[in-house]
Amino acid sequence: MCGIVGIYNFKRDDPVDSGLIRKMCSVLNHRGPDDEGIFCKEPVGLGHRRLSIIDPKLGRQPMSNEDQTLWIVFNGEIYNFLSLRDDLINRGHIFKTRCDTEVIIHLYEEKGVSCLDDLNGMFAFAVWDEKKQSIFLARDRLGKKPLHYAFVNGSLIFASEIKAILQHPSVKKEIDYEALHDYLSLSYVPAPRTMFKGIKKLPAGHYLVCTQGEIESKGYWDLDFSKESNACERDVCEDIRFKLKKAVKSRLISDVPLGAFLSGGVDSSSVVSLMSGLQDEPVITNSIGFSVKSFDELKYARLIAKRYSTDHHEYVVRPETMEVIDKLTYYFDEPFGDSSSIPTYHVSRMARRNVTVALSGDGGDENFAGYNRYVYADRITRFQAIMPRFLKERGMFSPSGFSKKDGGWLGKIKNKLDEFCLPPFDLYFKIISTYGEEEKHYLYGGKLKEAAKDYNTREKFRSIFDRCQSDDFVSKLQYLDIKTYLCDDILVKVDRASMANSLEVRAPFLDYSFMEFTAGIPSRYKLKWLTEKYVLKKAMSKYLPAEILRRPKMGFTVPMEEWLKNDLRVAVEIELFDKEGIIRELFDPEYIRKIWGFVLKGRMIGSSKTDFSYRIWLLFIFSRWFKRYVKNG
Secondary structure (H helix, E strand, C coil): CEEEEEEEECCCCCCCCHHHHHHHHHCCCCCCECEEEEEEECCEEEEEEECCCCCCCCCCCCEECCCCCEEEEEEEEECCHHHHHHHHHHCCCCCCCCCHHHHHHHHHHHHHHHHHHHCCEEEEEEEEECCCCEEEEEECCCCCCCCEEEEECCEEEEECCHHHHCCCCCCCCCECHHHHHHHHHHCCCCCCCCCECCEEECCCCEEEEEECCEEEEEECCCCCCCCCCCCCHHHHHHHHHHHHHHHHHHCCCCCCCEEEECCCCHHHHHHHHHHHCCCCCCCEEEEEEECCHHHCCHHHHHHHHHHCCCEEEEEEECCCCHHHHHHHHHHHCCCCCCCCHHHHHHHHHHHHCCCCEEECCCCHHHHHCCCHHHHHHHHHHHHHHHCCHHHHCCCCCCCCCCCCCCCHHHHHHHHHHHHHHCCHHHHHHHHHCCCCCCCHHHHECHHHHHHCCCCCHHHHHHHHHHHCCCCCHHHHHHHHHHHHHHHHHHHHHHHHHHHCCCCEEECHHHCHHHHHHHHCCCHHHHCECCECCHHHHHHCCCCCCHHHHHCCCCCCCCCHHHHHHCCCHHHHHHHHHCCCCHHHHHECHHHHHHHHHHHHHCCCECCECHHHHHHHHHHHHHHHHHHHHHHCC
16 A cells, blocks of 8 residues: 655656655655655656555565556555466566566556456556656546546646645645535535645546646446346355455455454454454454443444454544544545544554554445435335325425524424425435535525535536436435445545555455445345345354344444534634634634534434534534645645
8 A cells, every 4th residue: 555646747848856756755654654766757757655565575666667668656456466467477478576566567568548447456556658658547446545636737746645736836725615515515525526626536437548738537437236136135145255255355465464443343244254264363353442332332343353263452532632633634635524534543543553454344335235324215215105296295395404493393393394205316415414505505604605606516416326327216325325425435534544554454345346246236135124234134144143233333433412512612612713714704603603502502403413513523624624734734
C-alpha cells in the first residue's frame, strides 16, 4: 500500500520540477513510510511513497519496463498477480522482481488500457508511455484506492490524496458549493467532485488517458443486477462459502504480518472464521469498544475470538479530544461527516502495533442488503402497493423532512406520514440524508442559497438509481449504495483511517468477481421479511454461533449525542457561533441555534435521536476543515 503523485505538462519541452514532486510526496509519508522514489524526464514527473508488503527489497517505484519507455507508480494489491506473471513469462516477458507492480506494466505492454480487464485487486496507478507521450491513470472497479486530479495551466496534476495536489503553487483552495450541498445531505462528497473547486476524484471503475492535453475518460466496469440466478437456496449457500473462502485465501499473500478487524458482526466474523481455516497460526484479531454500553460490541467479538482461538486485542474508545478530530480532518482532506471514522482510526492504530495488513468485513452489507434501511424502505413500498391512491396523492404530505415549524411529537408524526406517502426513491433518499433538500433552504444563508439554487443532490442520485439494469427495488438500492455510499464513504473512511497508521486493509467481500456473483442472487434470498443478509447468515451458520447470527445490527458508530452535549460541547459552540467564522458566513445562525437547542434537550424527529446531533456534527466538521485547509492552509 502506497501513495502516488505525478505531474504531466502538455508541452514536451516543459520539464517537471523534481523538487515539487518530492514536496508532494512528503505529505504522503503516512501512506508509505518505508521508501520514496522519484522519476522526472522532460514533461512528466512521478513520485511514490512505499509501504512494503510484497518483495520489500526489489519492489521500489517508480518502476519501468526493460527499455524504460514505460514507467509506473502504483498503489494497491493485485490478488491474481502470480497467475498473470506466469502467463506473461510464458509470452517472453522478463521480470526483475516478484511484486505485482511489475505485472501491471508488462500487461500494459501487451494490452494497453485493456489490461484493466485482467486485474483483480484494489489499485490506483499511473503509467507514463514515452512513445505515445501519454499518461494513463486508472482506479479499481469498486474504488478501494483513491486517485484525485486537477488540470491547471496546461498541466495534469494527480495524487492519492488531495493534500499532495495542494502543494502545487497553481492550485487554488476554493470551496465547491455544489459539493458542500452534497456533503450536507450525505456526510461525504460523492465522485467526481471534491470540496475543492477544480480538483476531481477519478470515479471507481474508470480510467483517464491524457496525451498532450487531449483527454479521454471512460468507465470500464459496471455491476449487473439483471441476470438473476435460478439456483436453489442450498446451492446459493454452498456457492457463497466456496467463493468467499477463495476471496479470503487470495488476500492472505503477504511478506509482512497479517491479521483482521473483528467487530463481532456477521461480516467480519465470517472473514475471521474462514481465515482460521486457511492459516496455521492463530489469526491476529483487533476490536474496538465504547464505554457507553449501548454502542459496545466487544462481547460479540470475544465470542468469535474464543471460538477460533485468535490472538485477540481490544481498545475502548473514549470521548474524543480536538487533537484527534483535527488529525482526522488533516488525513481526510475534505470534510467527512461519517463519525465511524473515529473508531476506524483507533482500530487501525491498534492493529498496526501487531500487523501491517488487516482483512475486514467491508462490503457484506452492500452485497447482501444488510442495512436496516433496506428493510424499512422495502416494507413501506410494499405497503404503498396496496395503499389507496387518494391517500398517496394527498397534498398535505411532502418530502420536507424537517422545517422551522417542526419539532417534538407533531413533527415526529408528520415525518412518519410523509414517509408512508413518498415515492420509493424519494423515501430512500430521505432515509440516507442528514439534511433534506428542502430543509437546506432554511439552513442556508444568502450567499450559499444563491450558489446552490439550481443544484439538487436527490436528482443526481436518482440518475444513478435509474441506471441499474434491474426492476427489483432492493437491487436498485444495492446498486445505488455500491456506486455512492460504499465508494465515497465506507472505502474513503477505511483508506484514510488505515493509511494514517500505515496499515493496509483488504476486503474479501469486495472481490469484484464475488460481487458479480452476489448481484445475481435474488433479493428475496438477501432480504427475507425482517431479516437482512438472510442467505449469508444461513451460509455461514456452520461457522458462526447463533448469538452472532441473531444479534441486532448496531453499525460501527459512536455515541454522538452524548459526546456533543458533554465533552465536545465547548468546542462545538465555538465553531457554530463564531461571528467571524465560515458557519456564520454561509448559514442561518438562527436555524443552527434551534437545531443545537434540540440536541441539548434530547429532542428527536422520526425514529432517531441522533438526527439533530449529526446535523450539528456535519457543520462542526466542515468548520474545522475550512480552518485547516482553506483559511489557514
